[in-house]
Amino acid sequence: MRLRVENLHAGYGKIEVLKGITLEVSEGKITALIGSNGAGKSTTLMAISGILPFREGSMDIDGRRIKRIRPDEIVSSGIVQVPEGRRVFRGLTVLENLQLGAFLRQKDRAVKEDIERAYRLFPILSKRRKQEAGTLSGGEQQMLAIARALMARPKILLLDEPSLGLAPLVVEKIFDVLLKIQAEGVGILLVEQNAHWALDAAARAYVIETGKIALEGRGRELLMSDQVRSAYLGE
Numbered sequence: 001m002r003l004r005v006e007n008l009h010a011g012y013g014k015i016e017v018l019k020g021i022t023l024e025v026s027e028g029k030i031t032a033l034i035g036s037n038g039a040g041k042s043t044t045l046m047a048i049s050g051i052l053p054f055r056e057g058s059m060d061i062d063g064r065r066i067k068r069i070r071p072d073e074i075v076s077s078g079i080v081q082v083p084e085g086r087r088v089f090r091g092l093t094v095l096e097n098l099q100l101g102a103f104l105r106q107k108d109r110a111v112k113e114d115i116e117r118a119y120r121l122f123p124i125l126s127k128r129r130k131q132e133a134g135t136l137s138g139g140e141q142q143m144l145a146i147a148r149a150l151m152a153r154p155k156i157l158l159l160d161e162p163s164l165g166l167a168p169l170v171v172e173k174i175f176d177v178l179l180k181i182q183a184e185g186v187g188i189l190l191v192e193q194n195a196h197w198a199l200d201a202a203a204r205a206y207v208i209e210t211g212k213i214a215l216e217g218r219g220r221e222l223l224m225s226d227q228v229r230s231a232y233l234g235e
Contacts, residue, residue: 001026001062001155001156002025002027003156005059006022006057008021008054008057010052010054020056020211021208022213025189029204030182032199034199034206034208035209035232039209042084044208045081051071053068072104076104078155079154084161085164087145095115098118098151102152117150118150121147121150122144125143125147139170142162143170150181155187156188159188159189162178164193175197179201182201196233199222200219201219205218
């Protein structure tokens with residue numbers, strides 16, 4: 001699958017946040033989107049997910065150009081988001097959260113197999129399967145949010161700050177799983193505060209500033225850019 005967003009304008013009320021974003025994500029590749037707080041990173045993911053309508057621009061999914069599409073249709077097309085802040089269903093168990101991730105696949109006999117795969121990726125979730133999601137630690141909730149998204153069998157996964165507020169060992173585990181997912185052929189559009197890791201892992205990367213793409217290129221090329229190192233890597 002190839003996802004391309006072209007000349008995307010979107011915002012909230014009278015405020016235009018995105019001012020002509022163009023970017024591309026390919027299946028089996030990590031694409032990084034970095035930028036300062038308020039630059040429009042999360043808004044970009046929300047627009048791609050169909051939660052925030054486009055004001056201008058279009059999205060191309062495997063050659064099919066669309067301007068308006070419902071969030072459930074986005075998921076059905078193979079694009080699934082893991083939102084910032086995890087947003088698990090706190091009153092439901094780990095298992096129930098995973099089952100809801102496969103809501104559009106209710107008649108698929110492979111759902112149980114995918115639940116077991118989620119437990120293999122994140123063994124702690126297997127131990128917590130009957131526990132309410134709201135009682136999990138922050139790291140466990142993030143693992144659950146990623147595992148829940150994978151239950152929809154995405155071809156492209158949108159990840160918004162997966163390491164935010166987590167302990168280093170948990171971050172390492174999550175990053176290891178992301179590399180494994182990517183190696184299995186899933187494309188990843190990654191918004192990540194750890195810009196060094198994101199750029200190092202990304203086949204392609206974009207730097208967004210005040211709603212516009214300021215720089216783009218191979219991840220490791222941008223990692224060596226003096227401008228990027230000064231602004232986003234604290235060097």
